[in-house]
Amino acid sequence: MSYDFDKEFDRRNTNSEKWDVLENELPMWIADMDFQTAPEIMEAMKKSIDGGIFGYQFVPDSYYEAVKNWFELEHNFKPETDWMVFSTGVMPSISAIIRHLTDVGDNILLQEPNYNSFYKAIESNGRNVTNSELTYKNDAYQIDWEDLKNKLSDPQTTVMIVCNPHNPTGHIWDAKTLSRIGQLAKDNDVLIISDEIHGDLSMPNNSYIPFASLDESIIDNSISLVSPTKTFNLAMLHASTLFVPNENLRNKVRRAISIDGHNEPGILAIDGTIAAYTKGHDWLSELRQYISINRQLLSDYVAKNIPELTVLKSDATYLAWIDCTKVTDDSAELNEFIRKETGLYLAEGTKYRGNGSEFLRMNLATNKSRVQDGLNRLERGIHAYINK
Ligand SMILES: Cc1ncc(COP(=O)(O)O)c(C=O)c1O
Structure with a gap:
Protein backbone atom coordinates (compact mmCIF):
# COMPACT_ATOMS: atom_id res chain seq x y z
CA MET A 1 0.00 0.00 0.00
CA SER A 2 1.32 3.44 -0.82
CA TYR A 3 -0.89 5.21 1.73
CA ASP A 4 -0.40 4.53 5.43
CA PHE A 5 -3.69 3.52 7.03
CA ASP A 6 -1.87 1.88 9.96
CA LYS A 7 -0.72 5.22 11.30
CA GLU A 8 -2.47 6.13 14.55
CA PHE A 9 -3.70 9.66 15.22
CA ASP A 10 -4.61 11.15 18.55
CA ARG A 11 -7.91 12.92 17.91
CA ARG A 12 -8.58 13.82 21.52
CA ASN A 13 -8.83 17.57 22.19
CA THR A 14 -9.56 18.37 18.53
CA ASN A 15 -13.30 19.07 19.01
CA SER A 16 -13.93 15.66 17.48
CA GLU A 17 -17.46 14.52 18.30
CA LYS A 18 -16.32 10.91 18.15
CA TRP A 19 -13.29 11.35 20.38
CA ASP A 20 -14.90 13.49 23.08
CA VAL A 21 -14.53 10.53 25.44
CA LEU A 22 -12.72 9.55 28.63
CA GLU A 23 -9.02 8.69 28.59
CA ASN A 24 -9.57 4.90 28.67
CA GLU A 25 -12.40 4.90 26.13
CA LEU A 26 -12.25 3.70 22.53
CA PRO A 27 -14.98 5.27 20.36
CA MET A 28 -16.18 3.19 17.40
CA TRP A 29 -19.60 4.75 16.95
CA ILE A 30 -20.24 7.85 14.79
CA ALA A 31 -19.51 7.44 11.07
CA ASP A 32 -16.25 9.24 10.53
CA MET A 33 -12.80 7.74 10.05
CA ASP A 34 -9.63 7.93 12.13
CA PHE A 35 -7.58 8.25 8.91
CA GLN A 36 -6.21 11.47 7.52
CA THR A 37 -7.84 12.32 4.22
CA ALA A 38 -5.90 11.75 0.99
CA PRO A 39 -2.70 13.86 0.79
CA GLU A 40 -3.80 15.07 -2.66
CA ILE A 41 -6.89 16.62 -1.07
CA GLY A 280 -8.63 10.39 -5.00
CA HIS A 281 -9.02 7.15 -6.97
CA ASP A 282 -5.89 5.36 -5.72
CA TRP A 283 -6.39 6.42 -2.12
CA LEU A 284 -9.97 5.16 -2.18
CA SER A 285 -8.98 1.88 -3.74
CA GLU A 286 -6.48 1.26 -0.91
CA LEU A 287 -8.96 2.41 1.73
CA ARG A 288 -11.54 -0.10 0.51
CA GLN A 289 -8.98 -2.88 0.76
CA TYR A 290 -8.01 -1.78 4.25
CA ILE A 291 -11.63 -1.72 5.41
CA SER A 292 -12.26 -5.17 3.96
CA ILE A 293 -9.27 -6.50 5.92
CA ASN A 294 -10.71 -4.95 9.09
CA ARG A 295 -14.06 -6.55 8.28
CA GLN A 296 -12.42 -9.94 7.94
CA LEU A 297 -10.57 -9.41 11.23
CA LEU A 298 -13.89 -8.70 12.93
CA SER A 299 -15.73 -11.67 11.41
CA ASP A 300 -12.92 -14.12 12.19
CA TYR A 301 -12.48 -12.85 15.73
CA VAL A 302 -16.18 -12.93 16.56
CA ALA A 303 -16.66 -16.40 15.05
CA LYS A 304 -13.77 -17.73 17.15
CA ASN A 305 -14.09 -15.82 20.42
CA ILE A 306 -17.62 -14.39 20.73
CA PRO A 307 -19.90 -17.05 19.21
CA GLU A 308 -22.87 -15.39 20.93
CA LEU A 309 -22.71 -12.65 18.26
CA THR A 310 -23.17 -12.76 14.50
CA VAL A 311 -21.54 -10.24 12.18
CA LEU A 312 -23.74 -9.66 9.16
CA LYS A 313 -22.19 -10.00 5.71
CA SER A 314 -21.88 -6.59 4.17
CA ASP A 315 -21.04 -5.28 0.71
CA ALA A 316 -20.38 -1.64 1.57
CA THR A 317 -19.65 1.04 4.21
CA TYR A 318 -17.09 0.84 7.01
CA LEU A 319 -19.85 0.02 9.49
CA ALA A 320 -20.44 -3.47 10.85
CA TRP A 321 -23.92 -4.53 11.93
CA ILE A 322 -23.66 -7.06 14.71
CA ASP A 323 -26.54 -9.32 15.73
CA CYS A 324 -26.79 -9.60 19.53
CA THR A 325 -30.12 -11.46 19.57
CA LYS A 326 -28.66 -14.26 21.68
CA VAL A 327 -27.43 -11.76 24.26
CA THR A 328 -30.15 -9.11 24.59
CA ASP A 329 -33.11 -7.35 23.03
CA ASP A 330 -31.97 -4.03 24.53
CA SER A 331 -28.82 -3.00 22.70
CA ALA A 332 -28.90 0.46 24.30
CA GLU A 333 -28.46 -1.12 27.72
CA LEU A 334 -25.84 -3.54 26.38
CA ASN A 335 -23.90 -0.71 24.75
CA GLU A 336 -23.88 1.29 27.95
CA PHE A 337 -22.73 -1.76 29.90
CA ILE A 338 -19.85 -2.47 27.47
CA ARG A 339 -18.80 1.17 27.60
CA LYS A 340 -18.74 1.23 31.41
CA GLU A 341 -17.07 -2.15 31.70
CA THR A 342 -14.42 -1.87 28.96
CA GLY A 343 -14.42 1.69 27.54
CA LEU A 344 -15.50 0.47 24.09
CA TYR A 345 -18.13 2.87 22.77
CA LEU A 346 -20.23 1.49 19.91
CA ALA A 347 -23.51 2.71 18.40
CA GLU A 348 -26.57 1.04 19.89
CA GLY A 349 -28.81 -0.35 17.17
CA THR A 350 -31.88 0.93 18.99
CA LYS A 351 -31.51 4.36 17.46
CA TYR A 352 -31.90 2.94 13.96
CA ARG A 353 -35.28 1.53 15.03
CA GLY A 354 -36.80 -1.60 13.43
CA ASN A 355 -35.10 -4.63 14.97
CA GLY A 356 -32.06 -2.49 15.81
CA SER A 357 -32.63 -3.04 19.52
CA GLU A 358 -30.97 -6.44 19.00
CA PHE A 359 -27.90 -5.03 17.20
CA LEU A 360 -24.76 -3.02 17.75
CA ARG A 361 -23.04 -0.98 15.02
CA MET A 362 -19.25 -0.89 14.98
CA ASN A 363 -17.20 1.63 12.99
CA LEU A 364 -14.22 -0.16 11.41
CA ALA A 365 -12.58 2.90 9.84
CA THR A 366 -9.60 2.96 12.13
CA ASN A 367 -6.14 1.45 12.17
CA LYS A 368 -5.88 -2.31 12.62
CA SER A 369 -4.42 -2.21 16.09
CA ARG A 370 -7.38 -0.15 17.32
CA VAL A 371 -9.77 -2.62 15.68
CA GLN A 372 -7.98 -5.41 17.54
CA ASP A 373 -8.24 -3.43 20.77
CA GLY A 374 -11.96 -2.94 20.10
CA LEU A 375 -12.45 -6.66 19.55
CA ASN A 376 -10.71 -7.59 22.77
CA ARG A 377 -12.90 -5.12 24.64
CA LEU A 378 -16.03 -6.38 22.88
CA GLU A 379 -15.26 -9.96 23.92
CA ARG A 380 -14.71 -8.89 27.52
CA GLY A 381 -17.84 -6.73 27.56
CA ILE A 382 -20.17 -9.33 26.05
CA HIS A 383 -18.97 -12.08 28.36
CA ALA A 384 -19.21 -9.85 31.43
CA TYR A 385 -22.76 -8.91 30.36
CA ILE A 386 -23.77 -12.54 29.94
CA ASN A 387 -22.27 -13.47 33.32
CA LYS A 388 -23.56 -10.51 35.29
C1 LIG B 1 -26.91 7.60 5.12
C2 LIG B 1 -26.30 8.90 5.57
N1 LIG B 1 -26.74 10.04 5.04
C3 LIG B 1 -26.22 11.24 5.40
C4 LIG B 1 -25.22 11.33 6.34
C5 LIG B 1 -24.70 12.68 6.73
O1 LIG B 1 -24.52 13.49 5.60
P1 LIG B 1 -24.07 15.01 5.74
O2 LIG B 1 -22.94 15.04 6.71
O3 LIG B 1 -23.69 15.41 4.35
O4 LIG B 1 -25.28 15.76 6.21
C6 LIG B 1 -24.73 10.15 6.94
C7 LIG B 1 -23.67 10.19 7.97
O5 LIG B 1 -23.41 9.24 8.65
C8 LIG B 1 -25.28 8.90 6.52
O6 LIG B 1 -24.86 7.74 7.05
Whole structure:
Protein backbone atom coordinates (compact mmCIF):
# COMPACT_ATOMS: atom_id res chain seq x y z
CA MET A 1 0.00 0.00 0.00
CA SER A 2 1.32 3.44 -0.82
CA TYR A 3 -0.89 5.21 1.73
CA ASP A 4 -0.40 4.53 5.43
CA PHE A 5 -3.69 3.52 7.03
CA ASP A 6 -1.87 1.88 9.96
CA LYS A 7 -0.72 5.22 11.30
CA GLU A 8 -2.47 6.13 14.55
CA PHE A 9 -3.70 9.66 15.22
CA ASP A 10 -4.61 11.15 18.55
CA ARG A 11 -7.91 12.92 17.91
CA ARG A 12 -8.58 13.82 21.52
CA ASN A 13 -8.83 17.57 22.19
CA THR A 14 -9.56 18.37 18.53
CA ASN A 15 -13.30 19.07 19.01
CA SER A 16 -13.93 15.66 17.48
CA GLU A 17 -17.46 14.52 18.30
CA LYS A 18 -16.32 10.91 18.15
CA TRP A 19 -13.29 11.35 20.38
CA ASP A 20 -14.90 13.49 23.08
CA VAL A 21 -14.53 10.53 25.44
CA LEU A 22 -12.72 9.55 28.63
CA GLU A 23 -9.02 8.69 28.59
CA ASN A 24 -9.57 4.90 28.67
CA GLU A 25 -12.40 4.90 26.13
CA LEU A 26 -12.25 3.70 22.53
CA PRO A 27 -14.98 5.27 20.36
CA MET A 28 -16.18 3.19 17.40
CA TRP A 29 -19.60 4.75 16.95
CA ILE A 30 -20.24 7.85 14.79
CA ALA A 31 -19.51 7.44 11.07
CA ASP A 32 -16.25 9.24 10.53
CA MET A 33 -12.80 7.74 10.05
CA ASP A 34 -9.63 7.93 12.13
CA PHE A 35 -7.58 8.25 8.91
CA GLN A 36 -6.21 11.47 7.52
CA THR A 37 -7.84 12.32 4.22
CA ALA A 38 -5.90 11.75 0.99
CA PRO A 39 -2.70 13.86 0.79
CA GLU A 40 -3.80 15.07 -2.66
CA ILE A 41 -6.89 16.62 -1.07
CA MET A 42 -4.93 18.14 1.79
CA GLU A 43 -2.59 19.75 -0.70
CA ALA A 44 -5.47 21.34 -2.63
CA MET A 45 -7.04 22.62 0.58
CA LYS A 46 -3.77 24.06 1.82
CA LYS A 47 -3.47 25.94 -1.45
CA SER A 48 -6.95 27.42 -0.99
CA ILE A 49 -6.07 28.55 2.52
CA ASP A 50 -2.71 29.97 1.45
CA GLY A 51 -4.57 32.30 -0.97
CA GLY A 52 -5.66 34.16 2.16
CA ILE A 53 -8.80 35.69 0.63
CA PHE A 54 -12.03 34.09 1.68
CA GLY A 55 -14.74 35.94 -0.25
CA TYR A 56 -17.97 34.53 -1.71
CA GLN A 57 -17.60 31.71 -4.19
CA PHE A 58 -19.75 30.27 -6.95
CA VAL A 59 -19.74 26.63 -8.06
CA PRO A 60 -17.69 26.45 -11.28
CA ASP A 61 -18.35 24.10 -14.20
CA SER A 62 -15.15 22.24 -13.30
CA TYR A 63 -16.86 21.10 -10.08
CA TYR A 64 -19.72 19.42 -11.98
CA GLU A 65 -17.27 17.97 -14.52
CA ALA A 66 -15.26 16.45 -11.66
CA VAL A 67 -18.43 14.84 -10.25
CA LYS A 68 -19.35 13.44 -13.66
CA ASN A 69 -15.88 12.04 -14.34
CA TRP A 70 -15.70 10.48 -10.89
CA PHE A 71 -18.96 8.64 -11.46
CA GLU A 72 -17.90 7.52 -14.90
CA LEU A 73 -14.59 6.09 -13.63
CA GLU A 74 -15.74 4.73 -10.27
CA HIS A 75 -19.30 3.68 -11.06
CA ASN A 76 -19.44 3.25 -14.82
CA PHE A 77 -22.23 5.83 -14.98
CA LYS A 78 -22.22 9.24 -16.60
CA PRO A 79 -24.63 11.63 -14.87
CA GLU A 80 -25.48 14.76 -16.87
CA THR A 81 -23.91 17.86 -15.40
CA ASP A 82 -27.25 19.62 -16.09
CA TRP A 83 -28.90 17.36 -13.51
CA MET A 84 -26.60 18.52 -10.72
CA VAL A 85 -27.28 20.91 -7.87
CA PHE A 86 -24.64 21.75 -5.27
CA SER A 87 -25.54 21.82 -1.59
CA THR A 88 -23.72 22.03 1.70
CA GLY A 89 -24.64 18.54 2.85
CA VAL A 90 -26.81 15.49 2.42
CA MET A 91 -28.91 15.86 5.56
CA PRO A 92 -29.48 19.62 5.16
CA SER A 93 -30.68 18.86 1.60
CA ILE A 94 -33.00 16.06 2.67
CA SER A 95 -34.43 18.27 5.37
CA ALA A 96 -34.94 21.16 2.90
CA ILE A 97 -36.63 18.84 0.38
CA ILE A 98 -38.97 17.51 3.07
CA ARG A 99 -39.77 21.01 4.27
CA HIS A 100 -40.43 22.57 0.87
CA LEU A 101 -41.65 19.70 -1.32
CA THR A 102 -44.01 17.96 1.12
CA ASP A 103 -46.72 19.09 3.55
CA VAL A 104 -46.95 18.86 7.32
CA GLY A 105 -48.62 15.54 8.13
CA ASP A 106 -47.32 13.74 5.03
CA ASN A 107 -45.92 10.24 5.43
CA ILE A 108 -42.30 9.68 4.48
CA LEU A 109 -41.50 6.04 3.95
CA LEU A 110 -38.38 4.46 5.44
CA GLN A 111 -37.22 0.87 5.64
CA GLU A 112 -36.28 0.26 9.25
CA PRO A 113 -33.72 -0.20 10.62
CA ASN A 114 -32.36 2.94 9.01
CA TYR A 115 -29.98 5.86 9.47
CA ASN A 116 -31.10 7.72 12.61
CA SER A 117 -30.90 11.28 11.24
CA PHE A 118 -33.66 10.50 8.74
CA TYR A 119 -36.11 10.22 11.64
CA LYS A 120 -35.07 13.60 12.97
CA ALA A 121 -35.35 15.26 9.55
CA ILE A 122 -38.86 13.85 9.10
CA GLU A 123 -40.31 14.20 12.58
CA SER A 124 -38.82 17.56 13.50
CA ASN A 125 -40.38 18.92 10.30
CA GLY A 126 -43.83 17.70 11.40
CA ARG A 127 -44.04 14.80 8.94
CA ASN A 128 -44.65 11.15 9.87
CA VAL A 129 -42.30 8.22 9.46
CA THR A 130 -44.02 5.33 7.72
CA ASN A 131 -42.04 2.17 8.24
CA SER A 132 -41.94 -0.63 5.72
CA GLU A 133 -39.71 -2.72 7.92
CA LEU A 134 -37.05 -4.91 6.39
CA THR A 135 -37.65 -8.58 7.16
CA TYR A 136 -34.79 -10.24 8.99
CA LYS A 137 -34.21 -13.90 8.30
CA ASN A 138 -31.12 -16.12 8.15
CA ASP A 139 -28.81 -13.25 9.09
CA ALA A 140 -29.96 -11.04 6.19
CA TYR A 141 -32.57 -8.41 5.45
CA GLN A 142 -35.18 -8.49 2.73
CA ILE A 143 -37.90 -6.21 1.48
CA ASP A 144 -41.49 -7.13 2.28
CA TRP A 145 -42.85 -6.17 -1.16
CA GLU A 146 -46.50 -6.54 -0.24
CA ASP A 147 -46.08 -4.23 2.74
CA LEU A 148 -44.05 -1.74 0.71
CA LYS A 149 -46.72 -1.65 -1.99
CA ASN A 150 -49.47 -1.06 0.57
CA LYS A 151 -47.62 1.74 2.30
CA LEU A 152 -46.66 3.44 -0.97
CA SER A 153 -50.26 3.34 -2.10
CA ASP A 154 -51.43 5.30 0.94
CA PRO A 155 -52.28 8.75 -0.50
CA GLN A 156 -50.65 10.35 2.55
CA THR A 157 -47.27 8.86 1.58
CA THR A 158 -45.47 11.35 -0.65
CA VAL A 159 -41.76 10.50 -0.33
CA MET A 160 -39.66 7.37 0.15
CA ILE A 161 -36.05 7.65 1.27
CA VAL A 162 -33.85 4.85 -0.04
CA CYS A 163 -30.55 4.46 1.76
CA ASN A 164 -28.33 3.16 -1.05
CA PRO A 165 -26.08 1.48 0.12
CA HIS A 166 -27.95 0.93 3.32
CA ASN A 167 -26.81 2.30 6.67
CA PRO A 168 -26.60 0.52 9.15
CA THR A 169 -26.55 -2.89 7.40
CA GLY A 170 -24.08 -2.05 4.61
CA HIS A 171 -26.35 -3.78 2.09
CA ILE A 172 -26.09 -2.82 -1.60
CA TRP A 173 -29.45 -2.85 -3.37
CA ASP A 174 -29.15 -4.41 -6.81
CA ALA A 175 -30.50 -2.79 -9.98
CA LYS A 176 -33.55 -5.05 -10.13
CA THR A 177 -34.57 -4.18 -6.58
CA LEU A 178 -34.02 -0.46 -7.09
CA SER A 179 -35.99 -0.52 -10.35
CA ARG A 180 -38.86 -2.34 -8.66
CA ILE A 181 -38.89 0.22 -5.84
CA GLY A 182 -38.68 3.03 -8.39
CA GLN A 183 -41.58 1.67 -10.46
CA LEU A 184 -43.80 1.16 -7.42
CA ALA A 185 -43.02 4.68 -6.19
CA LYS A 186 -43.76 6.15 -9.60
CA ASP A 187 -47.04 4.21 -9.93
CA ASN A 188 -48.11 5.70 -6.61
CA ASP A 189 -46.80 9.21 -7.23
CA VAL A 190 -44.27 8.93 -4.41
CA LEU A 191 -41.00 10.81 -4.85
CA ILE A 192 -37.78 8.83 -4.36
CA ILE A 193 -34.89 10.35 -2.43
CA SER A 194 -31.84 8.11 -2.82
CA ASP A 195 -29.15 8.84 -0.23
CA GLU A 196 -25.91 7.54 -1.76
CA ILE A 197 -23.36 9.03 0.63
CA HIS A 198 -21.87 5.55 1.24
CA GLY A 199 -21.85 4.67 -2.48
CA ASP A 200 -18.09 4.94 -3.00
CA LEU A 201 -17.37 2.69 -0.04
CA SER A 202 -18.25 -0.70 -1.45
CA MET A 203 -15.95 -3.59 -0.63
CA PRO A 204 -13.33 -4.47 -3.27
CA ASN A 205 -14.88 -6.22 -6.32
CA ASN A 206 -18.28 -4.83 -5.40
CA SER A 207 -20.03 -1.74 -6.64
CA TYR A 208 -23.24 0.04 -5.87
CA ILE A 209 -25.91 1.06 -8.38
CA PRO A 210 -26.59 4.81 -8.58
CA PHE A 211 -30.36 5.25 -8.63
CA ALA A 212 -30.01 7.82 -11.43
CA SER A 213 -28.43 5.14 -13.65
CA LEU A 214 -31.76 3.28 -13.88
CA ASP A 215 -34.39 3.56 -16.60
CA GLU A 216 -35.28 7.10 -17.69
CA SER A 217 -38.95 6.80 -16.74
CA ILE A 218 -38.01 5.86 -13.17
CA ILE A 219 -35.27 8.40 -12.55
CA ASP A 220 -37.60 11.17 -13.65
CA ASN A 221 -39.25 10.78 -10.26
CA SER A 222 -36.08 10.81 -8.18
CA ILE A 223 -33.50 12.88 -6.37
CA SER A 224 -30.12 11.27 -5.60
CA LEU A 225 -27.59 12.68 -3.17
CA VAL A 226 -23.87 11.99 -3.42
CA SER A 227 -20.87 13.42 -1.64
CA PRO A 228 -17.13 12.86 -1.18
CA THR A 229 -17.40 13.53 2.56
CA LYS A 230 -17.99 9.98 3.82
CA THR A 231 -15.60 8.55 1.21
CA PHE A 232 -12.65 10.78 2.09
CA ASN A 233 -13.34 11.64 5.75
CA LEU A 234 -14.33 15.22 4.97
CA ALA A 235 -17.57 15.57 6.96
CA MET A 236 -16.80 19.17 7.81
CA LEU A 237 -16.25 20.08 4.14
CA HIS A 238 -20.03 20.43 3.94
CA ALA A 239 -20.32 19.57 0.27
CA SER A 240 -22.71 17.35 -1.63
CA THR A 241 -24.30 17.09 -5.05
CA LEU A 242 -27.89 16.28 -5.94
CA PHE A 243 -28.76 14.53 -9.20
CA VAL A 244 -32.23 15.58 -10.31
CA PRO A 245 -32.90 14.42 -13.90
CA ASN A 246 -36.40 15.98 -14.11
CA GLU A 247 -36.08 19.69 -14.88
CA ASN A 248 -39.25 20.85 -13.09
CA LEU A 249 -38.36 18.86 -10.02
CA ARG A 250 -34.79 20.18 -10.22
CA ASN A 251 -36.01 23.77 -10.16
CA LYS A 252 -38.09 23.05 -7.07
CA VAL A 253 -35.14 21.34 -5.38
CA ARG A 254 -32.81 24.19 -6.26
CA ARG A 255 -35.28 26.62 -4.75
CA ALA A 256 -35.65 24.53 -1.57
CA ILE A 257 -31.87 24.31 -1.12
CA SER A 258 -31.51 28.02 -1.71
CA ILE A 259 -34.39 29.08 0.59
CA ASP A 260 -32.73 27.16 3.41
CA GLY A 261 -29.34 28.67 2.59
CA HIS A 262 -27.57 25.44 1.67
CA ASN A 263 -26.45 26.54 -1.79
CA GLU A 264 -23.32 28.53 -0.93
CA PRO A 265 -20.07 26.59 -0.70
CA GLY A 266 -17.66 27.10 2.18
CA ILE A 267 -14.06 28.01 1.43
CA LEU A 268 -12.79 24.45 0.98
CA ALA A 269 -15.88 22.78 -0.50
CA ILE A 270 -15.13 23.34 -4.17
CA ASP A 271 -11.37 22.81 -4.23
CA GLY A 272 -11.63 19.92 -1.78
CA THR A 273 -14.32 18.15 -3.81
CA ILE A 274 -12.53 18.66 -7.12
CA ALA A 275 -9.28 17.31 -5.66
CA ALA A 276 -11.11 14.31 -4.16
CA TYR A 277 -12.94 13.49 -7.36
CA THR A 278 -9.97 13.98 -9.68
CA LYS A 279 -7.07 12.71 -7.57
CA GLY A 280 -8.63 10.39 -5.00
CA HIS A 281 -9.02 7.15 -6.97
CA ASP A 282 -5.89 5.36 -5.72
CA TRP A 283 -6.39 6.42 -2.12
CA LEU A 284 -9.97 5.16 -2.18
CA SER A 285 -8.98 1.88 -3.74
CA GLU A 286 -6.48 1.26 -0.91
CA LEU A 287 -8.96 2.41 1.73
CA ARG A 288 -11.54 -0.10 0.51
CA GLN A 289 -8.98 -2.88 0.76
CA TYR A 290 -8.01 -1.78 4.25
CA ILE A 291 -11.63 -1.72 5.41
CA SER A 292 -12.26 -5.17 3.96
CA ILE A 293 -9.27 -6.50 5.92
CA ASN A 294 -10.71 -4.95 9.09
CA ARG A 295 -14.06 -6.55 8.28
CA GLN A 296 -12.42 -9.94 7.94
CA LEU A 297 -10.57 -9.41 11.23
CA LEU A 298 -13.89 -8.70 12.93
CA SER A 299 -15.73 -11.67 11.41
CA ASP A 300 -12.92 -14.12 12.19
CA TYR A 301 -12.48 -12.85 15.73
CA VAL A 302 -16.18 -12.93 16.56
CA ALA A 303 -16.66 -16.40 15.05
CA LYS A 304 -13.77 -17.73 17.15
CA ASN A 305 -14.09 -15.82 20.42
CA ILE A 306 -17.62 -14.39 20.73
CA PRO A 307 -19.90 -17.05 19.21
CA GLU A 308 -22.87 -15.39 20.93
CA LEU A 309 -22.71 -12.65 18.26
CA THR A 310 -23.17 -12.76 14.50
CA VAL A 311 -21.54 -10.24 12.18
CA LEU A 312 -23.74 -9.66 9.16
CA LYS A 313 -22.19 -10.00 5.71
CA SER A 314 -21.88 -6.59 4.17
CA ASP A 315 -21.04 -5.28 0.71
CA ALA A 316 -20.38 -1.64 1.57
CA THR A 317 -19.65 1.04 4.21
CA TYR A 318 -17.09 0.84 7.01
CA LEU A 319 -19.85 0.02 9.49
CA ALA A 320 -20.44 -3.47 10.85
CA TRP A 321 -23.92 -4.53 11.93
CA ILE A 322 -23.66 -7.06 14.71
CA ASP A 323 -26.54 -9.32 15.73
CA CYS A 324 -26.79 -9.60 19.53
CA THR A 325 -30.12 -11.46 19.57
CA LYS A 326 -28.66 -14.26 21.68
CA VAL A 327 -27.43 -11.76 24.26
CA THR A 328 -30.15 -9.11 24.59
CA ASP A 329 -33.11 -7.35 23.03
CA ASP A 330 -31.97 -4.03 24.53
CA SER A 331 -28.82 -3.00 22.70
CA ALA A 332 -28.90 0.46 24.30
CA GLU A 333 -28.46 -1.12 27.72
CA LEU A 334 -25.84 -3.54 26.38
CA ASN A 335 -23.90 -0.71 24.75
CA GLU A 336 -23.88 1.29 27.95
CA PHE A 337 -22.73 -1.76 29.90
CA ILE A 338 -19.85 -2.47 27.47
CA ARG A 339 -18.80 1.17 27.60
CA LYS A 340 -18.74 1.23 31.41
CA GLU A 341 -17.07 -2.15 31.70
CA THR A 342 -14.42 -1.87 28.96
CA GLY A 343 -14.42 1.69 27.54
CA LEU A 344 -15.50 0.47 24.09
CA TYR A 345 -18.13 2.87 22.77
CA LEU A 346 -20.23 1.49 19.91
CA ALA A 347 -23.51 2.71 18.40
CA GLU A 348 -26.57 1.04 19.89
CA GLY A 349 -28.81 -0.35 17.17
CA THR A 350 -31.88 0.93 18.99
CA LYS A 351 -31.51 4.36 17.46
CA TYR A 352 -31.90 2.94 13.96
CA ARG A 353 -35.28 1.53 15.03
CA GLY A 354 -36.80 -1.60 13.43
CA ASN A 355 -35.10 -4.63 14.97
CA GLY A 356 -32.06 -2.49 15.81
CA SER A 357 -32.63 -3.04 19.52
CA GLU A 358 -30.97 -6.44 19.00
CA PHE A 359 -27.90 -5.03 17.20
CA LEU A 360 -24.76 -3.02 17.75
CA ARG A 361 -23.04 -0.98 15.02
CA MET A 362 -19.25 -0.89 14.98
CA ASN A 363 -17.20 1.63 12.99
CA LEU A 364 -14.22 -0.16 11.41
CA ALA A 365 -12.58 2.90 9.84
CA THR A 366 -9.60 2.96 12.13
CA ASN A 367 -6.14 1.45 12.17
CA LYS A 368 -5.88 -2.31 12.62
CA SER A 369 -4.42 -2.21 16.09
CA ARG A 370 -7.38 -0.15 17.32
CA VAL A 371 -9.77 -2.62 15.68
CA GLN A 372 -7.98 -5.41 17.54
CA ASP A 373 -8.24 -3.43 20.77
CA GLY A 374 -11.96 -2.94 20.10
CA LEU A 375 -12.45 -6.66 19.55
CA ASN A 376 -10.71 -7.59 22.77
CA ARG A 377 -12.90 -5.12 24.64
CA LEU A 378 -16.03 -6.38 22.88
CA GLU A 379 -15.26 -9.96 23.92
CA ARG A 380 -14.71 -8.89 27.52
CA GLY A 381 -17.84 -6.73 27.56
CA ILE A 382 -20.17 -9.33 26.05
CA HIS A 383 -18.97 -12.08 28.36
CA ALA A 384 -19.21 -9.85 31.43
CA TYR A 385 -22.76 -8.91 30.36
CA ILE A 386 -23.77 -12.54 29.94
CA ASN A 387 -22.27 -13.47 33.32
CA LYS A 388 -23.56 -10.51 35.29
C1 LIG B 1 -26.91 7.60 5.12
C2 LIG B 1 -26.30 8.90 5.57
N1 LIG B 1 -26.74 10.04 5.04
C3 LIG B 1 -26.22 11.24 5.40
C4 LIG B 1 -25.22 11.33 6.34
C5 LIG B 1 -24.70 12.68 6.73
O1 LIG B 1 -24.52 13.49 5.60
P1 LIG B 1 -24.07 15.01 5.74
O2 LIG B 1 -22.94 15.04 6.71
O3 LIG B 1 -23.69 15.41 4.35
O4 LIG B 1 -25.28 15.76 6.21
C6 LIG B 1 -24.73 10.15 6.94
C7 LIG B 1 -23.67 10.19 7.97
O5 LIG B 1 -23.41 9.24 8.65
C8 LIG B 1 -25.28 8.90 6.52
O6 LIG B 1 -24.86 7.74 7.05
